[in-house]
Amino acid sequence: MDWKFVLALVFALLVAVFALQNAGAVDISFLTMELSISQALVILISAAFGALVVFLLSLVRWIKCQGKIKSSAKAIHALEQENKNLKMKLEVNTVNKEQTPKPAAQQDLPAQQ
Numbered sequence: 001m002d003w004k005f006v007l008a009l010v011f012a013l014l015v016a017v018f019a020l021q022n023a024g025a026v027d028i029s030f031l032t033m034e035l036s037i038s039q040a041l042v043i044l045i046s047a048a049f050g051a052l053v054v055f056l057l058s059l060v061r062w063i064k065c066q067g068k069i070k071s072s073a074k075a076i077h078a079l080e081q082e083n084k085n086l087k088m089k090l091e092v093n094t095v096n097k098e099q100t101p102k103p104a105a106q107q108d109l110p111a112q113q
Contacts (some may be wrong), residue, residue: 022043031057
């Protein structure tokens with residue numbers, strides 16, 4: 001199991017225990033709304049909302065990383081193709097140099113005794 005997942009489970013358990021131990025009713029005011037609700041529910045909703053925000057931010061980061069991975073893969077493919085083409089050209093040039101006749105001045109002369 002991943003250590004981050006275990007850490008998240010421990011944190012969630014601590015939040016749940018804290019919320020259940022503080023389960024008294026509280027008055028909540030938000031903009032024009034006013035309501036009386038269990039403090040445990042407020043804590044759990046706040047924790048869930050925080051987890052959702054963290055998830056959305058990590059999702060944005062993951063999407064950016066995926067884009068970088070795709071562009072890097074395209075660049076790697078292009079470089080591999082260029083490398084393959086250059087190797088073929090080098091091979092053709094090497095074969096051509098071996099097959100071209102040498103000028104008379106550079107040909108091997110028989111060894112003189």
